[in-house]
Amino acid sequence: MSLPLNHIDNRFTTQLPKDTSSDNYCRTVERAAFSFVSPKQTSAPELLLLNNALAESLFIETQDHEHLAKLLTGNDLPEALMPYAMNYGGHQFGHWAGQLGDGRAINLVQLRDKDDALITLQLKGAGPTPYSRNADGLAVLRSSIREFLCSEAMYHLGIATTRALSLSLTGDKVTRDMFYDGHPKLELGAIVCRTSTSFMRFGSFQLPASRGDLTLLKQLVDYSITQDFPHLGEPNADVYLQWFSEICQRTCLLMVNWMRVGFVHGVMNTDNMSIIGETIDFGPYGWIDEFDLNWTPNTTDAQGKRYRFGAQPQIAQWNLFQLANAIYPLINEADGLNTQLSEFATNYERQWLEMMADKTGLVIKNQQADAALLEALETVLQETPTDMTIFYRLLASLPELSNEWQNHLAPAFYQDFTSAHWQVLNEWLVQYVSRLNQEQTSASQRKAMMNKVNPKYVLRNFLSQQAIKAAEQGQFDKLQTLYQLIQQPYDEQPEFEQEYFVKRPEWAKNKPGCSMLSCSS
Numbered sequence: 001m002s003l004p005l006n007h008i009d010n011r012f013t014t015q016l017p018k019d020t021s022s023d024n025y026c027r028t029v030e031r032a033a034f035s036f037v038s039p040k041q042t043s044a045p046e047l048l049l050l051n052n053a054l055a056e057s058l059f060i061e062t063q064d065h066e067h068l069a070k071l072l073t074g075n076d077l078p079e080a081l082m083p084y085a086m087n088y089g090g091h092q093f094g095h096w097a098g099q100l101g102d103g104r105a106i107n108l109v110q111l112r113d114k115d116d117a118l119i120t121l122q123l124k125g126a127g128p129t130p131y132s133r134n135a136d137g138l139a140v141l142r143s144s145i146r147e148f149l150c151s152e153a154m155y156h157l158g159i160a161t162t163r164a165l166s167l168s169l170t171g172d173k174v175t176r177d178m179f180y181d182g183h184p185k186l187e188l189g190a191i192v193c194r195t196s197t198s199f200m201r202f203g204s205f206q207l208p209a210s211r212g213d214l215t216l217l218k219q220l221v222d223y224s225i226t227q228d229f230p231h232l233g234e235p236n237a238d239v240y241l242q243w244f245s246e247i248c249q250r251t252c253l254l255m256v257n258w259m260r261v262g263f264v265h266g267v268m269n270t271d272n273m274s275i276i277g278e279t280i281d282f283g284p285y286g287w288i289d290e291f292d293l294n295w296t297p298n299t300t301d302a303q304g305k306r307y308r309f310g311a312q313p314q315i316a317q318w319n320l321f322q323l324a325n326a327i328y329p330l331i332n333e334a335d336g337l338n339t340q341l342s343e344f345a346t347n348y349e350r351q352w353l354e355m356m357a358d359k360t361g362l363v364i365k366n367q368q369a370d371a372a373l374l375e376a377l378e379t380v381l382q383e384t385p386t387d388m389t390i391f392y393r394l395l396a397s398l399p400e401l402s403n404e405w406q407n408h409l410a411p412a413f414y415q416d417f418t419s420a421h422w423q424v425l426n427e428w429l430v431q432y433v434s435r436l437n438q439e440q441t442s443a444s445q446r447k448a449m450m451n452k453v454n455p456k457y458v459l460r461n462f463l464s465q466q467a468i469k470a471a472e473q474g475q476f477d478k479l480q481t482l483y484q485l486i487q488q489p490y491d492e493q494p495e496f497e498q499e500y501f502v503k504r505p506e507w508a509k510n511k512p513g514c515s516m517l518s519c520s521s
Contacts, residue, residue: 013082029130085131090203099131146282150285201272245340264312266307267301287389287459288309
């Protein structure tokens with residue numbers, strides 16, 4: 001038996017109300033937090049990637065890969081398991097969408113890990129649920145690879161995230177129209193098993209609130225506090241406000257970290273916002289190549305750019321406002337909620353400044369002057385075609401002689417970088433070095449500090465796409481290498497430098513899968 005049955009602790013399904021119907025068809029589900037549902041059987045499950053360290057922490061036996069593949073695709077489940085899909089709603093692109101729910105995610109079980117944390121195992125792409133909205137509930141290999149790699153990349157970057165336990169082929173084909181342009185095709189089916197201490201979203205609370213179901217709303221909030229915020233104490237009106245305050249703080253830190261590494265989520269709907277402040281639901285995401293606050297990787301958002309890179313903190317605050325509206329009936333006092341929402345903006349500005357100081361090797365001395373310098377850097381980078389990741393990494397070892405700066409930073413410049421661009425950047429560097437001279441740290445100390453927050457390697461879209469294309473042809477070496485690379489993103493890893501410490505090549509600038517992605521990607 002691969003699964004440690006003695007560590008099962010299914011609190012979500014035992015403490016919250018269930019759907020009274022067992023019929024698995026698309027429908028409205030009311031007064032229930034979840035519906036029991038079975039994963040769809042697959043023809044030939046095959047394990048491609050396994051997170052051995054995570055499996056070990058969950059007491060999962062990993063020796064028998066064939067049996068493990070069946071378990072982690074939902075094909076061979078112990079009788080003790082009662083899989084379920086969660087019921088929630090959400091705002092999508094600023095508009096209330098009503099009931100959404102786990103349309104292609106099925107929760108297998110909750111397990112106690114070696115630290116006694118309660119971890120939920122969830123299969124993504126395991127078949128239809130009552131929340132599938134007439135879709136098939138399945139996933140394809142390309143999107144599953146992206147989910148697995150991105151969640152693990154985020155984890156090793158030190159950013160709160162769901163984790164990936166496994167990636168498996170199903171042996172079946174799935175029809176997908178990648179860009180919704182009338183060109184569907186059959187693709188390889190796959191399933192990711194992902195884990196978290198909670199898969200509850202802002203939308204988990206919005207849905208019962210929208211229906212006036214205050215009984216279910218209170219049950220969900222109380223469960224969240226008891227299970228994920230136990231340090232707050234027994235639920236009551238004051239604790240509800242403290243709970244919201246901590247959600248604001250966790251979400252703020254998440255946004256700061258996304259901005260630190262140049263990550264763009266791509267679809268920050270309220271149903272994609274984790275109540276515990278984790279990065280969740282890796283769809284049309286991307287990492288910034290050339291620095292651009294207006295960039296979005298999402299084809300669906302290409303015109304409005306609601307979820308563009310630079311707007312993420314403001315969208316997070318907007319989403320928190322929707323959550324505040326949902327829980328207001330439990331508190332009946334708006335001032336406290338409004339105070340937390342206002343403090344979110346203040347806290348973000350402060351944490352952003354601290355983060356940018358870390359990225360540039362500064363210790364804030366004069367807040368106004370230093371903020372102006374760091375804001376100016378973003379303006380300069382926005383105006384010059386410069387690779388964000390490479391620039392900050394090279395900045396840590398900027399030569400003392402100014403006549404060496406341009407050659408040193410040249411690997412970060414894109415093809416259309418001009419002498420006029422260099423003049424703008426050089427002017428900022430002169431001010432920056434003057435400011436650095438006020439610091440007490442040595443150049444070597446500063447470099448070490450900067451390299452702890454500026455990754456050398458990020459999961460660039462074109463790298464993922466290369467691994468996906470090879471995997472679709474049955475070649476998994478690139479996938480394995482990329483998985484190895486992202487586990488040490490701040491280390492030099494000289495064996496990978498030539499191929500992976502590179503800016504996006506010109507051929508990938510406008511190539512599907514490398515620049516823009518759809519929600520089906």
